[in-house]
Amino acid sequence: MMEQVRQTEWDSIGSPQWRRLVSAEETLAKVTPLLGAFGITRVANVTGLDTVGIPVVMVNRPNSRSLAVSQGKGTSLAAAKASAVMESIEAWHAERVQLPLRHGSYEDLRYALPLIDPALLPCHVDSLYTPHAQMLWAEGTNLKDGTGCWVPYEMVHTNYTLPLPTGHGCFQATSNGLASGNHWIEAVLHGLCEVIERDARTLWNLLPEAAQEETRVDLETVADPTCRALLAKFARAGVAVGVWDMTADTGVPTFLARIVQTSSGGQSSVRPASGYGTHLVPAIALSRALTEAAQSRLTFISGARDDMGREEYEHFLSEQEQERWLARIQLGPLLRDFNAIQGWRGQSLRDDLAELRTRLARVGIEDVIVVDLTRPEIGIPVVRVIVPGLEGVDGSPTYALGPRARCITGL
Ligand SMILES: Nc1ncnc2c1ncn2[C@@H]1O[C@H](COP(=O)(O)OP(=O)(O)OP(=O)(O)O)[C@@H](O)[C@H]1O
Numbered sequence: 089m090m091e092q093v094r095q096t097e098w099d100s101i102g103s104p105q106w107r108r109l110v111s112a113e114e115t116l117a118k119v120t121p122l123l124g125a126f127g128i129t130r131v132a133n134v135t136g137l138d139t140v141g142i143p144v145v146m147v148n149r150p151n152s153r154s155l156a157v158s159q160g161k162g163t164s165l166a167a168a169k170a171s172a173v174m175e176s177i178e179a180w181h182a183e184r185v186q187l188p189l190r191h192g193s194y195e196d197l198r199y200a201l202p203l204i205d206p207a208l209l210p211c212h213v214d215s216l217y218t219p220h221a222q223m224l225w226a227e228g229t230n231l232k233d234g235t236g237c238w239v240p241y242e243m244v245h246t247n248y249t250l251p252l253p254t255g256h257g258c259f260q261a262t263s264n265g266l267a268s269g270n271h272w273i274e275a276v277l278h279g280l281c282e283v284i285e286r287d288a289r290t291l292w293n294l295l296p297e298a299a300q301e302e303t304r305v306d307l308e309t310v311a312d313p314t315c316r317a318l319l320a321k322f323a324r325a326g327v328a329v330g331v332w333d334m335t336a337d338t339g340v341p342t343f344l345a346r347i348v349q350t351s352s353g354g355q356s357s358v359r360p361a362s363g364y365g366t367h368l369v370p371a372i373a374l375s376r377a378l379t380e381a382a383q384s385r386l387t388f389i390s391g392a393r394d395d396m397g398r399e400e401y402e403h404f405l406s407e408q409e410q411e412r413w414l415a416r417i418q419l420g421p422l423l424r425d426f427n428a429i430q431g432w433r434g435q436s437l438r439d440d441l442a443e444l445r446t447r448l449a450r451v452g453i454e455d456v457i458v459v460d461l462t463r464p465e466i467g468i469p470v471v472r473v474i475v476p477g478l479e480g481v482d483g484s485p486t487y488a489l490g491p492r493a494r495c496i497t498g499l
C-alpha cells in the first residue's frame with residue numbers, strides 16, 4: 089500500500105511537469121542506440137548507495153575531453169537516466185565543435201563581423217584579454233533579432249585537452265549555458281535557465297549573511313506534490329533540508345537547497361550537500377534544487393568524480409563543518425512564504441522563452457546568443473547559450489566580478 093501511495097506521488101511529477109516535450113522514456117529510446125558512438129560505456133543507477141531514494145544516475149564516458157563522469161537526477165529513474173545521458177551527450181558535442189571559426193583579435197574583426205561585447209563577458213582577474221589578443225570566434229544567433237553574433241570560442245567548447253587553442257585564458261571557460269533537449273527550444277530554455285541561475289547564485293553569494301537569511305523559505309508553505317514527495321524522502325532518511333530563495337532582479341525563481349544528515353547518531357559519514365534550480369515555475373525550480381542536492385550527496389558517496397580530492401572529503405566530513413551546516417539549516421527564522429514567490433506558466437515552451445527574455449529585458453539585458461552545436465548527422469539538439477551582462481560562475485577566488493555584481497558590492 090505504501091509503495092502504491094509513493095508511486096502515485098511520483099506519477100504526478102514525471103517529466104511533463106518539468107516541461108519536456110516527450111517523456112524521459114521516449115528520450116532514452118531515441119538516444120540509447122547511439123551511446124556507443126558517443127563513447128558512453130556505462131549508465132549506472134547509483135540511487136541505492138544512499139538512503140534517500142531520489143533517483144540518481146551516473147554515466148561514464150572514459151575518453152572524454154572534459155569530465156568523464158556525468159550525473160543525472162530526476163523524480164523517476166527514467167528522468168534521472170535521461171538527464172545523465174543527455175548531459176554526457178551535450179559534453180561530447182561541445183568537445184567536438186565543427187563550426188567554422190574565425191581567428192583574430194577584437195580590433196581585427198569588429199569592423200567586418202558582428203561581435204559580442206567582450207566587456208560584458210565573465211572572466212577572471214588574471215584574464216589575458218585585450219582588444220588586441222589573438223583568439224578564435226564562433227558564430228551564434230542573437231535571439232533579439234535573429235542576426236549572427238560572433239562569440240569567443242573559449243566560451244563555446246569544452247575540449248580541454250592540451251595544448252589549448254589560441255586565445256585561451258581570456259574568458260571564463262565552463263559548461264555554463266551548455267544544454268541539450270528533445271527540441272531546440274527545450275535545449276535553449278534549459279541553457280538560458282542555467283545561465284540565469286549562475287548569475288543569481290553569484291549575486292546572492294555577495295549578500296551579507298543577514299540578508300541571505302532573510303531569503304529562507306518556510307518549507308511548511310510548500311504545497312506542490314512533487315516537492316512534498318521529495319521533502320518526505322529526505323525526512324524519512326533523517327536528512328534536514330533548508331531552502332533559500334536566491335531569485336535575482338531577473339525575476340526567475342531560483343532556489344538553493346542545503347541538506348545535512350541528522351539521524352546518524354554522531355558524526356555522519358555522508359557530507360552535507362547543496363543543489364540549485366531555476367525555472368519560471370517555482371515548484372519546478374525547487375524540485376530541481378532538491379533533486380540536485382540528492383545528486384551532489386551521491387556524487388560524494390560514489391566517489392565517481394576525479395576532481396573531488398581527499399581534502400574535500402576530509403573538510404566536509406569534519407564534525408565542525410557538519411554542525412555549521414546543521415545550524416544554518418535549523419536555526420534561522422523561516423521567513424518566506426513559498427506561495428508568495430511569483431511564478432509563470434506559459435501555454436508553450438515558446439511562451440516560456442519569450443517570458444524569460446522579457447524578464448531579462450526588464451533589467452536591461454536584451455541580447456541572448458545561442459550557438460547551435462547540433463550535429464545534423466546525429467540530430468540531438470545541443471546549444472550553448474551566452475547572455476552578455478549576466479554574471480558568470482563565482483566558484484573560483486579569481487573570478488572577476490562583472491557589472492551587476494559590482495553594483496551589489498559598490499566596488
Ligand atoms: N528528460 C529529458 N529529455 C531531454 N533532455 C533532458 C532531459 N532531462 C535533462 N535533459 C538535459 O540534460 C542536461 C542535464 O540536465 P540536468 O537537469 O540533469 O542538469 P543541469 O541542471 O544542467 O545540471 P548542471 O548544473 O550540473 O549542469 C540538460 O541539458 C537538460 O536539458
Ligand SMILES: [Mg+2]
Pocket residue numbers: 266267282
Ligand atoms: Mg547543465
